Amino acid sequence: MKNALNIKDIDTIPTLLFRLAEHFSNTTAVKIKSQEGIIEKTYLQLKNDSMSICYGLINRDIVEEKIAVIGEINYEWIVAYFGIISAGNVVVPIDKDLESKEIKKLLNQADVSVVFYDNRFKDIVEYVKESCKNVKLFVSFQQTEDEISIYDLINDTSNVVSHKININPDQTAMIVFAVNQNGENKGAMLSNKNICHNLIGTVLLLGEDFLKKGESTILILPPHHMFAITQLLLAMYYGVTACIGGGLGDFFKNIKLFKPAVLFLVPMIVESIYKKICKEANKAAKDLKCDIKDLIYQKSLDVLGGNLRVIFSGGAVLPPYLVDKYQEIGITLLNGYGITECSPVVACNRPQLIKKDSVGCIAPKPYCEVKIKDNEILVRGSIVMQGYYKDEISTGQAFDGEWFKTGDLGYIDDDNYLYITGLKKNLIILKDGNNISPVEIEKRLEQHPLIEIAMVYVGNKNEKDILAAMIYPNYEYAAENGIDDIESMVEKAVDEINQVIPIYKRVRKIEIQKNKFNKTQLRELYK
Template sequence: MPTFYDRFVECAERRPNNIAVEIQNPDGLESYSYAEVRRMAESFGGWLLANGMPPGERIAILADNHPRWVAAYLGTIAAGGTAVPLDTAYHADQIAKLLRDSGTSLLVCDAKHWEIAREAVAGSEVQIVLTDSALRPDRRAGAPVSTHSGRSPEHTSGLLTTLDALFNQQYPNFSPVPRAPDDIASLLYTSGTTADPKGVMLTHANLLGEADAVFAWAHLGPEDAILGVLPLFHVLSQMANLLLPLVAGARAVFLSTLNTTELLKALRDRRVTAFAVVPQFFYLIHDRIFKDVVQKGALVRSAFRLMRSVTVFSRSVGLNPGRLFFGKVHALFGTQMRYLVTGGSRFDPQIARDFYSLGIDVLQAYGLTETSGGAFVNVENEVVIGSVGKPLKGVEAKILDPQSAGYEEPATGEILIRGQIVMKGYWNRPAATAEVLKAGWLYTGDLGYFDADGNLFITGRKKDVIILSNGKNVYPEEIEAHYLQSRFIKEICVMGMEGTAGTDKLYAVIVPNFEVLRQRKVVNAKEVIRFDVESLSAKLASTKRIS
């Protein structure tokens, strides 16, 4: 069975001069062709093998998104190793804990994280390879830069070598190390800050299974560009911004500086065709659109509402005038955009409806680190708002022990997933693995239900369930989502409070949306919110209403 790296090499041989990876810097663009990325990866991989790295050896990466991060990851896999991407927000003690747990022998880091890396490896046998110790002003090879300590990294203890030094070495006879489908390609940590960090073992079969499942849903090829703003240690980013583009022959685009200006510039200038990101980024763009409308005159606001209503009606009969009505809004995402995907956390259905009314589909997806990324996703022009869609090809799912919370309420239970995308297990955690992997099924710990068409709706987490004295199960996330329909509520936390026998009730802590209250010139905020809460409560079963 080929590996992820083998598929990348196929693309590099077919189109060696196509751009594989580029990073947008405030002062310019840094681009690398497939041939260049392959050369960098194989220089690193060749060096690992020349230094006797055995198959399966763990190589950790602690760096911001950059083509060199990609080269280190690819080189590790090409040499038969296991890549261990680390969260760049972790402190040195947390990094040290994960290095020990994974048995890492080598840490690749950039200059920005040099001091943390050096502190993390102190007293261990782990050595460091620095990604960017010798960069010219155009960020390619050249004069050395200094670390935060003011000393050149080449003269700092703990440093073994630099990628620049390795890129100057040639390994013309390099050949990727063959690996079995069940061998571990990547080790991703899900809880590195706890006393018991869990490393998710993703095999070569997992990675290619995920790629094949996504390609059955989306048609991506050399003409596509996928923008990545999430850090590459995040499973969504590793899947959407590394795995998929590099096995499809597409272009992966990264940002060196993350802000709204740079994001919109990349969407506009880099001919991006696919953008997968957590909901927060869509919220930022949504706020920008609707704040701009609020500042317009009454006539413009009325026309805006009318065109949205016409768009919603038109879409119900198979037409979409959104691009015609809201050309400037569509232009924010660039003229080539084909796929807008969100996942990683709950996506506010009202935000989804707002985008839909502008003629824009934001495709909500669902997956876990334990499923190699995505497992469910909506389909373009068939979006079911509030749902995460149907399973990807090759993915099976079912609801364990579904139970209804009341009359006409959907039967909800734990979501179980099976397929080639499901992890091998947790690294050195047999008990934790046995707890979630049973007879090939992954017990996700998430709760949900399927509608009649097979679309999955997530209602909460198993551990967050509130069990009332009458035996009814109540899921806070579902109730919170219902009350968040009030534009005057910014945040809400639902909890159960025990009373006398049979009188337990639900209560909530509410954070008002002061910005909306100010815009509406609301003085008696408490009464306005109370009215909204009571109105929304009337639409819920009595067991789900907050007091």
């Protein structure tokens, strides 16, 4: 049975919130692990609490303001998000791990006048109080003696007086900071329509009955990233329960507790999960003196709670071999591509057609349209941002007419599937005029099971520029497969890859590393 939310006429966050409460009502929207046990909030409670915050802000004449939210994802963060936008304000999510001086800079840059915060980050707030004189109100997620709390807004009986909620679809809902191609933080302005149309496009890619009401997911992505907002809104569209139980440190405990059917993860975690499954299967195989292949599926059930059937991966390049590995244990791994300025989903693999080398099928028109110009991926449609906040110059530089320039390189196949070949800002330009994306070659190298990390740069041989690669081998794989002469086998692997790529893209020199390294930092040294 298809979801009956009539998604195509949803173009504001309050409309979505009210539709969810009407359609799912007493279905559990959020589960929170606490010291008292599991606390459950229904979709109706979520709407009511969010609207109490909305009315509380309106009663205090806080409308059309920029409101920062600082903290980890939790129930308070979620209702603050819906409440702030429903009152006609703009949510400015802030990375809690930034230095206080950087947070101050971003708050001033976005003209923030109100801060919602988790009291665990009180030190940041105290610094902001002293240095950001434009902030006129601080709202804590927890009850405090000296500050208004979010529960003062929720429990304020005066809030029950209904205010008319009339949000324009083109009204800015969020200012989300993203690093542009010059390495500067820019506040991308996303409207209600941008965010809602991104949700519509994603649902149309996946199918309206892809996830089931009552299934669970676990929220672990940092909420200052749009991928986390995508997880929250997409899960709620399907009536999925969002479970909250702390950070990454409790991730595997929470999987066993909440038994999720769907997860939204970055590739690093996707890979770590599979390694954990293999490690436990390998240990059991030694104890039972049997083949590890016989235990992989059983251990995946143990590690992942037994209900997991879908993982969405985004935020970075996904090693294609993982798609096959997860398929072998009955889990669909869907790779996607997004960018903050596009709200964020541009493409996602569809469950009925998965191409493991691709970042997926492009979201449908009129929400999203992609073209390739000079190898660069350009996007237009109703998901594309309104511009960078108070920065007309950067906004102008980011667009080619009505097309947003992503800075990523790629191509589109006959099935409208998008492929990423590199980043424009990381191009290597050789003296013979050839332009090369190091990321494209690194991706090929890292697909080999013996190569864990590769960084391609310009080297020198016989006074000529050549492509060189710094390589950190997968020592665990080598040990498991009895490979002793790792250097020779890595060289052989590189030679095999060189045979299937153009001559000017071939790696002519390799450096084997015994310690892991950070590609981003080292790339600056090898420019």
